[in-house]
Each structure stands twice: as C-alpha cells, then as structure tokens.
Amino acid sequence: DTEVTQTPKHLVMGMTNKKSLKCEQHMGHRAMYWYKQKAKKPPELMFVYSYEKLSINESVPSRFSPECPNSSLLNLHLHALQPEDSALYLCASSQAWDTDTQYFGPGTRLTVL
C-alpha cells in the first residue's frame, strides 16, 4: 500500500485566518515532504522532515509553519497568507530521506481570498 492521505481536499481561507493542512502515511516511511504547486508549473519543495526532525527549509516564508507530531503525521500550519499563496499543496513520503522514491498524496487545493 503506497497511500499518502491529505485533508482537507479543498480549503478557502481569508488572509487573517489560521488553518492547518494534514498529511498521513502508514507505510513506515521516515521522511516526509511538503511541496507547493502553482497552476501549469511543476511542484516546488518547501520542507523536508527526516525522522520527525526538520532537515530542510527551502527559504519558505514564516507564514507557513510545518510540524511533525509523529512519524506518520505531517502538518502545515497557515497564518496570514497572501492571495499568491493559492496553490495545490502536496505532501510526499519516502522510506528514507536519501535517494529513495517519493510517493505523493492527492494534495490540498488552497484558495486565499
């Protein structure tokens, strides 16, 4: 089973709201990732967690705050977002963080008004 789940599927929020995106995998993977994908563009890496520790932050603005409560869960907390942050947010996981296949969740489509 190579399933990564994400909730919610769709989210509409105002610029003053606080919301969270959730990602879950039960494959025993020890690395998890957040990507952002704008329309007609490829995914861009935001964060990498390895063994529940943040190992890479690709210079993402502080209005995006990741959290890894345990090895199966990954959250992305959102606060004071801008309309240009509207995108598809994809979670992925891999067995380990070095040279291993990544499996993607279905994504959360975020619209910031």
Place this chain on the structure above:
Amino acid sequence: RKEVEQDPGPFNVPEGATVAFNCTYSNSASQSFFWYRQDCRKEPKLLMSVYSSGNEDGRFTAQLNRASQYISLLIRDSKLSDSATYLCVVNRAGNMLTFGGGTRLMVKP
C-alpha cells in the same frame, strides 16, 4: 538555465503511435532520476525510475545518458489513457527532487 529542462509540448499523437520525450539536467552530481505522470488537477504518480542501463516497463522505456546529462522516455502503442503531463524528475543530494516543467501528451482517437 533551469536545473531540469523539458519540451512543454503539447505532443498530439494518434492512438497506437510511438512518442518520445527528452529531458536534460544541469547538475552533474545528480544521483537518481525518475519519470512521474501527472493528470490534470491530480498528484504526481511515479511512472518509473531511470537507470543508466535503460529500463522497460511494458510499453514504457526509459534511458539515462549521464555523460550528456540526458534522460528519455519512450511510449509505444499510445493509449487514450496515456494523456497526461509527464514530469522528468532529478534527485539532488539528500533526496531533494527537482522537477522539470513537464511535457503534455494528448493521445487522440
């Protein structure tokens, strides 16, 4: 220069045709290579990994040329269901994937 470059297409081909996509990458230290497929408004799904010796999975054949920093994907006997965007993906150090812009394929009856 982009790290991973692909022809955006679209490639419009009839059912049953053979179609080939190419991709070049700039980082000679890249360690592993993949083709992902992405349907409209869906997540990327792994199609196949790419090895220097070349590898085949049914109608799909992938090749890697490290000297030229070039990756290819060949699809034989195209099906309508092959219509999608094909993403060339290169793994930098530490499993950080860099995606090409994607090549759009449309297979027509």
